Amino acid sequence: MFKRIVWIGVGVAIGVIAVSKAQAYVKANTPDKARQFLLGPDQENVAFRTLGGLIDEFNAARRTREDELNKRYIERAG
Structure with a gap:
């Protein structure tokens, strides 16, 4: 049971890191109009x-x- 909780926590942490890195990439490498379309105003x-x-x-x-x-x-x- 403890192993599952640890692995779920690791998965959530990796997911949060991946999403934040993807958003940072989008913010840094896309034009403003495209960013507004993807992320909103x-x-x-x-x-x-x-x-x-x-x-x-x-x-x-x-x-x-x-x-x-x-x-x-x-x-x-x-």
Whole structure:
């Protein structure tokens, strides 16, 4: 079990490093118009916007599922 946690951590770390290096490469080697197309107008906060979007999407799916389960259990109890 401990080995799996270590390898998952290593994989996440490698993924974060790879993404940050790829974004740095894109910022350094592409024209401004292409960077704006790929990264958006706010190029400094791409990671925060992406993470925020993922969290918002997760919360929306969680709320939808929670409402569905609440309806099911209320109908079953009533």
